[in-house]
Amino acid sequence: MTAQTELATVTTGPIPGSCKIYAAVPGRPDIAVPFREVALHPSANEPPFRLYDTSGPYTDPVEPIDLNQGLPKLRAAWLEGRGFGRTSGRLVQPADNGFVPDARLVPPCPAPHAVLNGQDKPFVTQYEFARAGIVTEEMIFAAYRENLGRAQAVEGAAARLKDGESFGASLPEFVTPEFVRAEIAAGRAILPANINHPEVEPMLIGRNFLVKINANIGNSAVTSSAAEEVDKLVWAIRWGADTVMDLSTGRNIHNIRDWILRNSPVPIGTVPIYQALEKVGGDASKLDWEVFKDTLIEQAEQGVDYFTIHAGVRLAHVPLTAKRVTGIVSRGGSIMAQWCLSHHRESFLYEHFEDICDIMRRYDVSFSLGDGLRPGSNADANDEAQFAELETLGQLTRVAWAKGCQVMIEGPGHVPMHKIKANMDKQLAACGEAPFYTLGPLTTDIAPGYDHITSGIGAAMIGWFGTAMLCYVTPKEHLGLPNRADVKTGVITYKLAAHAADLAKGHPAARLRDDAISRARFEFRWEDQFNLGLDPDTARDFHDETLPKEAHKTAHFCSMCGPKFCSMKISQDIREQAQRADGMQKMSAAFNQGGGEIYVTKS
């Protein structure tokens, strides 16, 4: 694979109507935070609207993109200052790439990568720094990012917080670095950033911050080119994925992961047991601690930011799934269940959990404690198996914290609406408020082909209730592998669900975007309406299907009512009349007496 083939496939260039900016943090010129700014029509008399931006350098027209060189190492100097030891790193073995024959081998990414190891340092993880009262550069960066670059609380922030329903979350009017530190120290938030992933743009996952979303990518039997996977990554973050999980299996996964990490500005998560299983030829019973441990170190040195570890699937839990309609639907969960059964032993992940912590702490790899027993159907929701595992995850969370690790907890799955809140409440209680990271949940099982929507409903609700990150579901769920279009649909669906959750929680800045787009809508600033939306391209295309002419982009009507009659137009006339003199107010007063009373027959 050459740089050319890569460059040929990766999507670059600004998102329509917006431009990339880097805002220096006041007092910290060394910390510049990327945002996206949408320039509005002059008639709006509004400054450019600033948006949170996950897309990295790929949307910056002046930034040279060369996947062979990888992204700028944003954190290098910060990490340098912490004096972590450099190691030559573990040698790549044939098994790491699934024993692929040389002819089929995807070459490793040539981007330079020095392997750091914090073993002997007192503070390695963001959790350890936070506990020690130290505010890291990552915390400052992420705090500024959460505020969308605002210098202080926006007007009406307090009112909006009061107006929302946060279910016990305590969102601040304005996010300070100290607030970020305190949230991480309390275990209520994580800042996933492996010390071997200097390219990452720091971000926060916690219920007192903006709700985040994750997109899954990964090669398969069908596709195994690094170019395609990096393109999927770039495509997913372009539309708003806050983190990306690489669920690759099969051949070349080590080298493909290399290309992904060196070129990813967002935290990357993996499920190490998938690669470990490949190393033992796909036979779960052949798994053991040694091969798993080796895989953890391999991926940690590459720079993976969080690992899904299914240590909560204990031998005792497996029989609890026997009467389920859909049994165990998590791959990792079923791998471990099969291992436990075939050896009739307690899970080696559970027994070696402290060893796992020691490895992950060394590189600041965050835990994503996997819910291997999540329900795979409405019928199995909130059952004994699911909650037994959740209790175990709560125990493991405390162990990981004691070891200095950052932790989040994975959640379901398939859950009808009336059983969603119980999941959030139990997770908060069982896991000491560690961030919850859920897959959906899907609120019904009857819509294959539309599960981005059945799950988007559950995602918006559980995000409102307190889930910190929502793992997207694409239209292909249960049916096949998502293509580019599916990835985009999944990401946009989850961005709107996360935003709906922020609005309902009363996030002080969330509604600014809704209000901006609503003003644009009311004032017929069509381009502004498109560009302020989550997907300007699709909005514009839909509009142009009926009204293609450029003139219609400023027309004071739309295709729904047509030029002859438009409710927005009339509302504007009404407003003018209302503003003209106070006649309307008098009129209102006059009629309000009559307005409230019971219906009177016409005179």
Add this chain to the structure above:
Amino acid sequence: MTAQTELATVTTGPIPGSCKIYAAVPGRPDIAVPFREVALHPSANEPPFRLYDTSGPYTDPVEPIDLNQGLPKLRAAWLEGRGFGRTSGRLVQPADNGFVPDARLVPPCPAPHAVLNGQDKPFVTQYEFARAGIVTEEMIFAAYRENLGRAQAVEGAAARLKDGESFGASLPEFVTPEFVRAEIAAGRAILPANINHPEVEPMLIGRNFLVKINANIGNSAVTSSAAEEVDKLVWAIRWGADTVMDLSTGRNIHNIRDWILRNSPVPIGTVPIYQALEKVGGDASKLDWEVFKDTLIEQAEQGVDYFTIHAGVRLAHVPLTAKRVTGIVSRGGSIMAQWCLSHHRESFLYEHFEDICDIMRRYDVSFSLGDGLRPGSNADANDEAQFAELETLGQLTRVAWAKGCQVMIEGPGHVPMHKIKANMDKQLAACGEAPFYTLGPLTTDIAPGYDHITSGIGAAMIGWFGTAMLCYVTPKEHLGLPNRADVKTGVITYKLAAHAADLAKGHPAARLRDDAISRARFEFRWEDQFNLGLDPDTARDFHDETLPKEAHKTAHFCSMCGPKFCSMKISQDIREQAQRADGMQKMSAAFNQGGGEIYVTKS
């Protein structure tokens, strides 16, 4: 327009994998209720799965479809028995079709249509029959339909009801005709069925029944062929629309409505003020009671089943919208607001409300009291203008009931999640539990192009809280006119939202379908999984994108994990082991002691 052009465009034939059946009501061989049955793979050992079916004769391969003849007049004999007077009916005038020149005139539908008028009869509306303790054939038909043809309560119905959260709704384990009568008599449900729409298959709208959905169609400047509109109708009900609103404007609307009504098995709703406005050349100030009254009679004689009447937009309410971000976004609402302002008078709809009731009672046209002041943005949700109008709608509901009319109430709109329940609670209180019929609501404003999803979230929630019918929103909302694909996407999105609501309410039969599809999923019955879903075509296409071979339709794996490793397969192995002897149970018991206690370091 000829029969040929019609037949050429209307979609007929069974939905893949299912066949149409007509089940005779026990003891009433004269009443046969249509359902759709999905035949399952022999390995399932399950009887065909029966589904509620809105598609009418169009999905019955043996039913001859000739749009010129219209549909069979299912209710003719029942109506005959009620002895309503036949009238020659109002003469069609040039204004009815927007003064279209003869060359452009769409001919009226040649299907025979006798106009009935119940003026002198003591009982005309379903509400009047219900109040008098009389169970109509329509009630029997609809009751049997709500039970999906079940002869009695399904197994576990009571348990499922108990398991759900119905927020004060009282769903029965089994729906009897007497229960239907009582709900209609209490005003908690309506059975929209104009005595001049004998083709309609009776259905119920009420919070103690299955949640229903409405799809909007309607011609515009761009399209004005009856063929296209009838095709949109047939397309919408094919995928599950329970009612359809014809929002046509412009020329030929009278004759196009004729074609729609004679060929519609579902209730048709309209907004008469749209046509009235056309009759006065589009100038709202020229509207008056006479032209509106004439339009009501015109459409009632054609057979429209419910009218949206914006009688709650009172002069006193208009100034309350002046400070809104998006003002008045309802077309009907802004028409009436403009009328009130230009004449500086109380709304003629409000002043003539009793006259309107008298006309609508005569034909049993149900009221859909329009929310002309619904919020058009999150910023305007739950404001003074919206709730002032809702109070007025409550007053008008009682007037309409006193006049013997059936009534439902329209609701928002744009509402963030945390403000949705207040809408439902206020509506129930203000309108005496009359059925609520909402548009979405959209839970955020930032996703133009995806508002079927932003609103599907709100629709599922408010349906759970008690809304009886959900008006769909398509991906083109705010941007353009929906095409066939948009109509289907909107309908499927709302069907899954309505079903998610039924599940959460604990509807005794709702989960049967989820469980059936989950069993099919777990047992790798791919065809059954597709066919039991809301959209078999799309599910099958998505699956075949990655695994096209026929063999894969029975393969014990899917493209997500591939043949080498599949969680479902492992779960089945686990189940077999679990069923083999009681070893697993012992094991479980042994470990459960350890399972609960706090983490112990590995031995």
